[in-house]
Amino acid sequence: MSRSSYSFNRAGGRNAAMPFQKYRPFQPIDLPDRQWPSRTITKAPRWCSVDLRDGNQALIDPMRPEEKLRFWNLLLSLGLEEIEVGFPAASQTDFDFVRKIITENRIPEAVTIQVLCQAREELTSTLQRRVVFGKSRQEIIDLALEGVELVKREVARIPETEVILEYSPESFTGTELDFAVEVCSAVAQAWGVGPDRHMIINLPATVEMATPNIYADQIEWFCRNLPERPYVAVSLHTHNDRGTGIAASELGLLAGADRVEGTLFGNGERTGNADLVTLAMNMFSQGVDPEIDLSDMRHVRSVVESCNKLPVHERHPYAGDLVFTAFSGSHQDAIRKGMNQVQEDLWEVPYLPIDPADVGGHYRETVRVNSQSGKGGVAFVLENHFELSLPRTLLVEFAKVVQGVTDERGGELRASDIRGVFDRTYLEVEGPYQLDRYSLEQHTLDDGSEGTRCQVSLLVSGQALSSEGEGNGPIEAFVHAVERAINERFAVDHYHEQSESSGSGASALCIVGLKDSEGGLTWGAGSSRNTVTASFEAVLAGLNRRWKEG
Numbered sequence: 001m002s003r004s005s006y007s008f009n010r011a012g013g014r015n016a017a018m019p020f021q022k023y024r025p026f027q028p029i030d031l032p033d034r035q036w037p038s039r040t041i042t043k044a045p046r047w048c049s050v051d052l053r054d055g056n057q058a059l060i061d062p063m064r065p066e067e068k069l070r071f072w073n074l075l076l077s078l079g080l081e082e083i084e085v086g087f088p089a090a091s092q093t094d095f096d097f098v099r100k101i102i103t104e105n106r107i108p109e110a111v112t113i114q115v116l117c118q119a120r121e122e123l124t125s126t127l128q129r130r131v132v133f134g135k136s137r138q139e140i141i142d143l144a145l146e147g148v149e150l151v152k153r154e155v156a157r158i159p160e161t162e163v164i165l166e167y168s169p170e171s172f173t174g175t176e177l178d179f180a181v182e183v184c185s186a187v188a189q190a191w192g193v194g195p196d197r198h199m200i201i202n203l204p205a206t207v208e209m210a211t212p213n214i215y216a217d218q219i220e221w222f223c224r225n226l227p228e229r230p231y232v233a234v235s236l237h238t239h240n241d242r243g244t245g246i247a248a249s250e251l252g253l254l255a256g257a258d259r260v261e262g263t264l265f266g267n268g269e270r271t272g273n274a275d276l277v278t279l280a281m282n283m284f285s286q287g288v289d290p291e292i293d294l295s296d297m298r299h300v301r302s303v304v305e306s307c308n309k310l311p312v313h314e315r316h317p318y319a320g321d322l323v324f325t326a327f328s329g330s331h332q333d334a335i336r337k338g339m340n341q342v343q344e345d346l347w348e349v350p351y352l353p354i355d356p357a358d359v360g361g362h363y364r365e366t367v368r369v370n371s372q373s374g375k376g377g378v379a380f381v382l383e384n385h386f387e388l389s390l391p392r393t394l395l396v397e398f399a400k401v402v403q404g405v406t407d408e409r410g411g412e413l414r415a416s417d418i419r420g421v422f423d424r425t426y427l428e429v430e431g432p433y434q435l436d437r438y439s440l441e442q443h444t445l446d447d448g449s450e451g452t453r454c455q456v457s458l459l460v461s462g463q464a465l466s467s468e469g470e471g472n473g474p475i476e477a478f479v480h481a482v483e484r485a486i487n488e489r490f491a492v493d494h495y496h497e498q499s500e501s502s503g504s505g506a507s508a509l510c511i512v513g514l515k516d517s518e519g520g521l522t523w524g525a526g527s528s529r530n531t532v533t534a535s536f537e538a539v540l541a542g543l544n545r546r547w548k549e550g
Contacts, residue, residue, distance in 0.1 A: 026210035036216045036254040041283060041288060043288065045257065045258060047260055048080075048114060052083065054263065055273065056068070058268045065100070068307075074303045075264075078300070081111050084115065085097065141186050144187055166201070189228070197231070200233045200259065203218070203252075204238070206239060208239050212250075215248040216255040219236070234257045235260070239268060239269065240271040243271065245271075278316075281318040284354065295359060299360070318359060333374060334376075336367070368412055378399045381418050388419075389496075391511070393513065394513065398422060423525075426525040426545070427526065431544025433458060435536055439456075440453070441453050445472075451471055454477035456485070478539065482540075489516070492514060493514065496511040507528060508530070509534065522549070526539075
């Protein structure tokens, strides 16, 4: 775009040459005593999945019968009790699927199916009346009542079936509120609502037109002013054109709605419907039972992706592959510290709003290492994948080694990669010093105390050297023997030992920090089924590292 395509305002800002003046701002609702801002969500709404109809109509390749059936079974397994199963008049596939689940008795007793039927979708917004229908307000009301009478006549033919009417003034958010109430009240009266005859009035943000607080004001105003409110379930059906469909639904519930329609991962026309997974898990994270079982999130996502042929984004809230993953060093450090202090009955871990295990994940997946990571991430991976807890000084050193590898290679280091770097750096160290054999015996020291004598045979640059040393224990005795053999002074300043496995194949991993005569510290590690052998190998690994580093 050329420079001449931009204009500059007095403050020095730059406005792209876009005709924003052609769009009319949405006017606020006159509701000075609004109540929803001071409320909280304390219970789950009535959920209605519209994946099989609304979501299906938004697919490039609509679901085939076997895919719809698989999706239907998934919805049942999650505990959903209101499911929109199709638009039977729209296609033979939809008609056949609805008949299949009815005739094969696949609808559980507690589940209510919902269909979009051919009683006409009545459009009530100012724009729809003017552009689409060319009708007055009264003519629109008359059209709606004609639809109700048609439904009543058809319902009379199936007296053994309980039928609930749902009326949806499409484009509710673009309709005058007084007219929305007028037409919905007329429909409710025509249906004959009362204590024993309820209905659903669905108030959609068919196209998201304003900020979520405006939608909440509209819902609260409607709920206050609908005369038949006690006998009506007010339902929400938000879309995501402004990217705030979730927020609009949550605020709509605060404003008095009883029910939410949406799809599991927000699939729908344009930018999608309300995301039921995110809505439910948002409640869950606040200690509210969402009454939807999402404990196996990977399975849920797998079925939806397979049936919809659309991927769930890696950063999708609660369900994405990377949603609980931290690469940032500061985040990793905070997560590690939080995990070490988490209480059994209360989850409070920085950067993790819920326990990944609650949706079938694992805490080990929360931290992954790349060039953006730090010592906290490295420590977390070693501790949680290998139960290896490094001394802080060694951790700081090793984190720099890992940083160098990630900078050179790019991308992510898996847990096995990080362990491999550790082993190559500290355990599998090539150098002149190798352990040939040793023997230990109890020995009385010069001060009369009981100690250990170590006789050792070393290979130094391939040459065999024998030596012996004494000390309070095997490691000290071995160090003194090695000092004599190579004519160098050093001491074990840090020592760490842990089991690497269990059972007959158990091995020990020993880590030592060697301090030389000038105060320098060099780390080495050794592994063996014999703990003493592992510690001796660790000492020699440290010496080999010191030799390599000059």
